[in-house]
Amino acid sequence: MVRVPVLSDFLEYAVDATQRSLLFWDTLRERGNEYLRHEAAGKPPLLTFGHEMLLDGRTLEKPCNYALLRILPGDSDLPTDPALRPFVVVDPRAGHGPGIGGFKADSEIGNALKLGHPVYFVTFFPEPVPGQRLVDVMLAEARFLELVRERHPDAPGGPCVIGNCQAGWAIMGLAAVRPELPGPILIAGSPLSYWAGAPGLNPMRYTGGLLGGSWLTHLVSDLGNGRFDGANLVLNFEALNPANTWWSKYYNLLDKADTEPQRFLEFERWWGGYFLMNGEEITAIVDQLFVGNKLARGEVTSHDGTIRVDLRNIRSPICVLCSWGDDITPPQQALNWILDLYASDDDLVVQGQTIVYCVHPKVGHLGIFVSGAIARKEHAGFVELLDLIEALPPGLYEMLIDDKTPGMRAEALVTDRYVTRFEQRSIADIVTLCGDREGERPFEVVRKLSEVNAGLYQQLAAPAVQALSTEPMAAARRRMHPLRVQRWAMSDLNPMVWPIAIAAAMARGSRKACAADNPFRAMERDLAKSVERAMENASNAQHKAVEQVFGLLYDTPLARAAAGLADQPAPLPLGTDPLRRDLARREAEALRAGAGTGTLQDGVVRILLLMMNEKGAIDERTYRALQAVRKELPTRHRPTPREMHEVARRQALLLRSDRAAAVRGLSEIFAAPQDRELAETVLRKAAALVGMRIDSTSHGPMAVLLRQRDDPPAAERPMARRAIDPAA
Structure with missing residues (x-):
């Protein structure tokens, strides 16, 4: 019950709001300073664990900007046992820098260390090697796995490889080409079926169609003097949820100005570390995966045609972790590749493939890697039971996790607060879970249009753009990217923010938070919630309009006929x-x-x-x-x-x-x-x-x-x- 406000309430609130505002702006100032410090240090991986470099991919015969690190156990009570199965964590190179897989003690790395497993981390550097292609990265990662196997000859089976987001499809591709290298594979929040989604949801999949395909990626890479700025990918992610990007996360910092800054700065240190890709890399990703959707169809090849990726060649058990709250990689994109590869349950058995999936009800995309609760429950379940997963007979299983209850059967055999079980599922269950796939048909038209537009750009515009682009111009353009500007402009590089540090120090020294039942504080929170809802409603309306425009452009008989697809039947699974x-x-x-x-x-x-x-x-x-x-x-x-x-x-x-x-x-x-x-x-x-x-x-x-x-x-x-x- 909100009490009637009086003058003393307003004065108390005014002092509190002023002090919180100073702490808020000082935290943003510190974010800018940390951004500059991280850049000056060469943008090292943001791991909370000690580590040492074992192999630098820049020294290989076909160099690339990846490297293999060994995670040091430190002062852990459970020292690393070299005879246990090693773990290799691979972070996504999707605009940000490395470190999300070992961001906290409760993490993918932390879970494996607690059980005494040797742990390795595949990192990457801010600048790609000139001429580097995706196949060079794959060859380097294959060499990393070979080295890990050489270091642990007595370990049971191959190393468990964990691929987060973009790294998931990269590891799946490697396992298809070199199936003898990895042990069990865990892909977390990883898209493999890029056209999949549900009506009214997952607006990111429509972006390629509304932009006319991948030609814009070619243009941006050329403007970057042959390199693509990862900040553009991050900006796309932020555009998915503008209410959170531009309001909620900042109001949460203001609302909890006494306790939130440390968590905010830790995350922003990673979120604001923008890395580069070669133009050849990002255009191959967009053409073959995002727009082309070729991975699950077995159509991905190297640039010279010597390597073809067929996911049916994978012999390791595959574990998939996804969430209904993930708007970047929804369960449809994480699981529909199974329907593309296998026509029936018998196909899975015949080809000796074991697939285990776990669908979280609500956690967001980044929560799959960052959330301590997910690390302690879902990730820990996979890590602790890998031997069981590897021993499961071929087929499809869902991993379900329940709370341990007093007096349950064989209670002594449950070592944690959760009990994990694997229930058999069928191909039909995936169809029921992910829904009708008819909504993917319009993307076939987008693929055709993209090929035409990219070809026209390469012939008509690319030579002129490439001739006019220079490295100083590209560097200046990157420096003035809005995501970078909001960081360095709000740092000690800007003399106008210097007084904030002094005022914030004074506010901390005389901090007086208002009472929890202060009516003006309650009104502030209600207003903030109203702003958040209004922005969410506007964003949802925009996403709905995007979907409708996409349907009008591509989901018509005329569009299919123009693309030469009028009589083309739906593709059959490769398992046939x-x-x-x-x-x-x-x-x-x-x-x-x-x-x-x-x-x-x-x-x-x-x-x-x-x-x-x-x-x-x-x-x-x-x-x-x-x-x-x-x-x-x-x-x-x-x-x-x-x-x-x-x-x-x-x-x-x-x-x-x-x-x-x-x-x-x-x-x-x-x-x-x-x-x-x-x-x-x-x-x-x-x-x-x-x-x-x-x-x-x-x-x-x-x-x-x-x-x-x-x-x-x-x-x-x-x-x-x-x-x-x-x-x-």
């Missing part, structure tokens, strides 16, 4: 490749014929898959129980993660093609008494640890091995066989 399907059928037939001739590893994995298929999910308690039991197995029965994944792929393919034959084959695999005893011991101990009872009278597939004693001979049992059909 008849050659791969034929190879899959042959492999399934061979597995059915040899269902009873597998190894003990095959048999144990087959039983575990039967158990999981019955439940439809597996959680970390089951995994930790199996970990404990695995240590008691003879060394020869302990497969590496990659071996385990291949065993799981074959057994999953057999179960999908002929479950009955797979069950019957267990009696032959475990025909020897000692082998049967070993398998029974594994299952009984695992079941006991998770609080389940298993014996020959139990129901469900966990008891299938124990019931083999009483089963009739194989010749007397009917055979239920289904030929695998990836289109089913």
